[in-house]
Amino acid sequence: MxxxxxxxxxxxxxxxxxxxxxxxxxxxxxxxxxxxxxxxxxxxxxxxxxxxxxxxxxxxxxxxxxxxxxxTTNETLWFRDESPFEALRHKVIPELIDDKGTSMYPKRFRVWSAACSTGQEPYSIAMAFADTISDIESWDIQILGTDISPSAVEHASQGIYNELEIGRGMDSSHLMKHFVNRGKDRQVNEKIRSMCRFEQRNLHDSMAGLGPFDIIFCRNVAIYFSPEDQKKLFDSLASVLTPNGWIFVGSSESLTRQGPQWQAQQHCRSNCYRPNMEVQNA
Ligand SMILES: C[S@@+](CC[C@H](N)C(=O)[O-])C[C@H]1O[C@@H](n2cnc3c(N)ncnc32)[C@H](O)[C@@H]1O
CATH class of the missing domain: 1.10.155 (Chemotaxis Receptor Methyltransferase Cher; domain 1)
Incomplete structure (x- = not known):
């Protein structure tokens, strides 16, 4: 050619x-x-x-x-960067459980893995919940995984992974606990899959009708967008996050340039932010 x-x-x-x-x-x-x-x-x-x-x-x-x-670049792995999942287990989930204690739905969590690729991120989040909450079956936890790539969403919905994919970040303890054999492959078990659902969605489309979410993972996707589109994206995400919610971005990403409405949180070296209530209420 x-x-x-x-x-x-x-x-x-x-x-x-x-x-x-x-x-x-x-x-x-x-x-x-x-x-x-x-x-x-x-x-x-x-x-x-x-x-x-x-x-x-x-x-x-x-x-x-x-x-x-x-x-699209669907590069992903289990428990990517580890620190966000450590922060979930040791800080975010326990603090949100305390916050929710007196609310109308004390045992309900809504989480969004925006740009979930082939599902490793939302399933890792579900496993972090299972690690943290012993009676998880009695909680109402929904993790929405969305991505623009139809084949990635299809792969995520099936929850079936080959040896190479499993080898990228999955440890033997979670593997034993949360997977079943499917020939040479492994499938995420029903307990974890029942917490997750998947949809094809473009992050540039309106988010009306979504949320509110307690936790949003929007990791390693905004890097592909223009600075104007990044600003629009994080403004839209703010509108579907609860006032005391948490947002996680990729290890090379930051919300500090998006203005004072985001407050950086320090925990386990994870890149996470909460809405700045002083700015929101001003
Ligand atoms: C590098 S992967 C990141 C996956 C996962 N968040 C992680 O950190 O491991 C980026 C994903 O963003 C998705 N993506 C790219 N543009 C998008 C858009 N406009 N709306 C939704 N997803 C998009 C791609 O299909 C791809 O699966």
């Missing part, structure tokens, strides 16, 4: 931005061929301008979803 022209690069970058809010520019043009080359061939397109036109017009059934799958 001939070299990709700058017009084609622009057309692809605009498409990726419109579909997922992911910021691609000239510097990311090296990703175009490996990620989209085979889809371009399958769709019988001569060049990327033609390809983006077909995707936008939805002329090929399922092509838009395949493009979303191809341009």
């Amino acid at each position: 001939s070299e990709i022209t700058s017009e084609e690069i622009d057309a692809v970058c605009n498409l990726v931005s419109d579909l997922c809010g992911i910021c691609w520019d000239e510097s990311k043009s090296y990703l175009i061929e490996p990620r989209l080359g085979s889809l371009l061939e399958q769709a019988n397109c001569e060049n990327y301008k033609d390809f983006t036109r077909k995707v936008r017009a939805e002329l090929v059934p399922g092509l838009k979803e395949q493009v979303i799958d191809a341009v």
